[in-house]
Amino acid sequence: MAELRVTYDKTANAAYVHLTDPQVRTRSSRMYPCDPVQVGGMINLDFDRKGRLIGIEVLAANSKLPEYLLESSERLDDDGV
Structure with a gap:
């Protein structure tokens, strides 16, 4: 099974x-924002030049993602060091 990399600030x-x-x-060449009204927060989908989904950005992450996923993520903020 492939490992999933998640970063969290x-x-x-x-x-x-x-x-x-x-x-x-891999660089993103196109971003598709999901409707924040329907999901209660902003979720952006990033695609490469070939149209492949390369990443998902989740804002208001602590209300959208499971706690275990955020706790095990690679931290980008000062608290994670």
């Missing part, structure tokens, strides 16, 4: 679910 309350090979740097 508690200060910004933002998480990013990486859907690419961690050894390969």
Whole structure:
């Protein structure tokens, strides 16, 4: 089973679910925002130049993602060091 890389910035309350090979740097060429009214927070889908989904950004992450996922994520804020 592939490992899923998740980064989390508690200060910004933002998480990013990486859907690419961690050894390969992939750049987003298009972002599709999901309707914040319907989901109660902003969720952005990032796609590469070939139209493949490469990542999911979740704002208001502590209300949208399971606690265990945020606790085990790679921390990007000062509290995670």
